[in-house]
Amino acid sequence: MLPALRDRYAELQARGLRLDLTRGKPSAEQLDLAEPMLSLPGVGVHTDADGVDVRNYGGLDGLPQLRRIFAELLDVPVEQLLALGNASLTLMHDAVAYAFLWGVPGSERPWGREEKVRFVCPVPGYDRHFAVCEAFGIEMVTVPMTPDGPDVEAVAALVADDPTVKGLWVVPTYANPDGAVVSEAVARRLVSMPAAAPDFRIFWDNAYAIHHLTENETKTANAIDLAAEAGNPDRVLMFASTSKVSFAGAGVAFFASSPANVAWYKKHLSVQSIGPDKVNQLRHALFFGTADGVREHMRKHRQILAPKFAAVTRILAERLGDLGVASWTDPQGGYFVSLDVEPGTAARVVQLAKEAGIALTPAGATFPYGQDPEDRNIRLAPSMPPLAEVEVAMDGVATCVLLAAAEKAAHATTP
Ligand code: PMP
Incomplete structure (x- = not known):
């Protein structure tokens, strides 16, 4: 298991990715939804x-x-x-x-x-x-x-x-x-x-x-x-x-x-x-x-965001679903997916991802003083990159989660 995962990780690294799932920023496509605001209120409109x-x-x-x-x-x-x-x-x-x-x-x-x-x-x-x-x-x-x-x-x-x-x-x-x-x-x-x-x-x-x-x-x-x-x-x-x-x-x-x-x-x-x-x-x-105008606008955001969140949960389910090494949330709104990996491996997952060109929020960031006592939680923010990049990044993250879990298991059995 470990050698096969190391090979897969080496392939991931060889791709020379530069992907970023660190912060919950809107994508350029989302910002474009409000682009007409830049010409408002307009010359002569000031009351x-x-x-x-x-x-x-x-x-x-x-x-x-x-x-x-x-x-x-x-x-x-x-x-x-x-x-x-x-x-x-x-x-x-x-x-x-x-x-x-x-x-x-x-x-x-x-x-x-x-x-x-x-x-x-x-x-x-x-x-x-x-x-x-x-x-x-x-x-x-x-x-x-x-x-x-x-x-x-x-x-x-x-x-x-x-x-x-x-x-x-x-x-x-x-x-x-x-x-x-x-x-x-x-x-x-x-x-x-x-x-x-x-x-x-x-x-x-x-x-x-x-x-x-x-x-x-x-x-x-x-x-x-x-x-x-x-x-x-x-x-x-x-x-x-x-x-x-x-x-x-x-x-x-x-x-x-x-x-x-x-x-x-x-x-x-x-x-x-x-x-x-x-x-x-x-x-x-x-x-x-009106308030309905805002609601309508938020539905346009949803159309851009929902496929990205669906990709995150689909890829996690496909790659990690039955293996018992991770659990994650399936949010109905907001900007984040919370991923819990094998205790003691979150920092390692983030490091592996970084070395493969995938930037994740630092492990521990979701806890006071940046310290997750179980070193388990990782915050995923899929809003910013285009969908195709979210898919590549999440497949890479899954490989890192598996490799970190396998390393931990190997360490535990080493006399
Ligand atoms: N609260 C929460 C829970 C957030 O996730 C964020 C943005 N990441 C903010 C506040 C920041 O909001 P604002 O841009 O209005 O400062």
Whole structure:
């Protein structure tokens, strides 16, 4: 087995590939879908539907015309939704920064004056959430992901007992990387569970709310409403963006929450900025027109993305299906497939792939501090390369998974 796999791997290396499955970027073909936006709003078009001149200062909350479209899509009242800059990651980072400097509504003191601040981090998870925690010195406590979202009993136990637990990261729809969708029951429990910290917050990162890969357009549980019903109206901070709807580098990011949290966010934001880029917001509003316009646009993304995801799961099933050396997710939306290989071999798989010209996300990236305790999880991001390249890359990845597993088995039996 091992010699045959070594031969196959040598053939793979001999092909001199240069393929990249590292990050969840939209492909050029997807970006082209929004190309007409580049000529919007157009010379002479500079007022929004409410008569606001978008060229001028002001409008801290963002353009109402655009907020109305995304309030419908994100299922939040328009007054509780802000349309801001180009990256939701900035808003998440700034929410943490504001909390550290000034506390959030309900804080006894700024988080930065606490002896210790902990966040619950479901794993595998999004590396940039972990990077924000690391930058602020937040201690990360991991809980496992399940197909219905974070292991809610594990989260509830940590949050109930430990007043240093101030936050929880959740990607409620098509999570990065495992594609899990938070069920209504899990959402209810998360917003209603008792918390030892009076200022505990859920960072509800709804990055993939409308990024469906099938006709079944799953609706995200409405955590903001459910939290209010449960008597914890200020528990949820929601983030979203059009990074993977319009342009990844030039979209619009959104923040939604309770009235008290929105007022808190705006109070601090108003010191930083006189208002967001309303020209870009008008460009978005004119291009999409309505919430249905956005939904229609996302179906075009789906047509490009779905065959790539189908290729990933088909090739993994063909090459690894019955061998018991790996398992993987079959996401119904979002940007990633989560691949679990033989424990102790993920870093080796990534190294083998690299040496064969296939770049994968570093092993461990889906865990805090880049450390997967079992060295098992690999995040696959098939959106960027053309379909034919995804197919070649995945066949190569399968060879690397098999070779790493065979090397491990050979090592285990060597006296
Ligand atoms: N959240 C998640 C879960 C993501 O996967 C990504 C993009 N990789 C982001 C946020 C980044 O969003 P934005 O471009 O709005 O900063």
